[in-house]
Amino acid sequence: MWMIVTLADAHTCVRVCYSNDHRGLSSDIIAEHIIPHIMNGPVYKIKEIQASVKQEFHCDVSYKKAWYARRRAIDILYGDWPTSISQLPTYIEELQLSNPGTVVVWDHHPLSTPSGISFDYIFWAFAPAIQVFRHLKPIICVDGTFLKGPYRGKFLVAIGFDANNSMFLLAYALVDEENNRSWPWFMRLLHIHVCGDVQNICIIYDRHHGIINAMRTLEEWQEPLGVHRFCLIHIRSNFIQKFKCERLKNLMYAAGVANQPRKYEDFMNVIFSINPEVYAWLTGGSVRPEQWALCAKMGDIVGGTYPQI
Structure with missing residues (x-):
């Protein structure tokens, strides 16, 4: 048995830490609070969750706890990974x-x-x-x-x-x-x-x-x-990783999307004049022109007007 004999409305004790992240405010409680927001759309930013908790419970919560709360709310509404x-x-x-x-x-x-x-x-x-x-x-x-x-x-x-x-x-x-x-x-x-x-x-x-x-x-x-x-996008990514030249990458992409053979040959001529090794890579080293260029056809390398290697 116990009985309250004194009630202090104002606390005068000194805080032992500067954090306002209350231990009793668990991620499960926060998840129940944010479920209505998650129902409107699962994209609910962590900063928005922290602001909502601060306004509702007058407590600050860490990024990690807010993230776990959002994950828990999504699991409650839509099911977790094993359930799915x-x-x-x-x-x-x-x-x-x-x-x-x-x-x-x-x-x-x-x-x-x-x-x-x-x-x-x-x-x-x-x-x-x-x-x-x-x-x-x-x-x-x-x-x-x-x-x-x-x-x-x-x-x-x-x-x-x-x-x-x-x-x-x-x-x-x-x-x-x-x-x-x-x-x-x-x-x-x-x-x-x-x-x-x-x-x-x-x-x-x-x-x-x-x-x-x-x-x-x-x-x-x-x-x-x-x-x-x-895919020309993937070829461009492989190209820049190998040769590290922004200008050659742009010329290669321009040759790939060119819809006229004359323009394609002009771009390839410029590439050859800058770096013959790049030209060789694009014309049969690792890939064939008909595999990545819109205008290139089988046999273009043999009978084209641009320089041969």
Whole structure:
């Protein structure tokens, strides 16, 4: 039993620290406070969270605590990483039910058991994308990017283009890494389920060894059945890393986007006069002109008007 005998309205004790980050104000409490803001959009800046907590609770919170609070609020509203991964089969099943004709291909891990099946790769393409591809330009760009969070996978995508040069997403895949196994698997399914009987498709990609290997080993994508081109942006990045010359980089890019053979040859002549080594790299050393230049065609190097090496 205890009883309050004195109540001091004003505290006169000296603060032992200069921090106003109250220990009782946990990230869970802050998460409950900011949930209405997260519902309006998950992009809620840390500085805004700190200002809101200061106004509501009259306490300062560290950047780390505010970050964890936002992460916790997003998990409460949308589910955490393990929940999202566990719901992937259900999500894919709903995609197929709501989009009849959608193609989904699972590739289960070879060590999976009947009681514990774990997927290794998954590929899907929506029915409208499959149906419309034959009306698009015969051009496909493929690329991959990394996933954030504890599950470090890679996301592969294929993009088509309509008559207005607007992008049209064709197919997707979740894999573990971009390598000589995942890219051939993705490119084979892309040809089977999306491309169909469309011939002479131009594939544009970066110089990733997995994609290059797929283009060389898959019979359906080998030239002349398919046309292989490199993304000029990636070529420019590789170029500047190798030669470290801003002027040559600009000349190379200008030659790549030139829509007239005369202009392309003029740019290549200037490159040759500045650095023959760069010219050799662009005309058959690491890449061929028809792989990166809009105007270059097979055989241009042999019969062109610009200098020969």
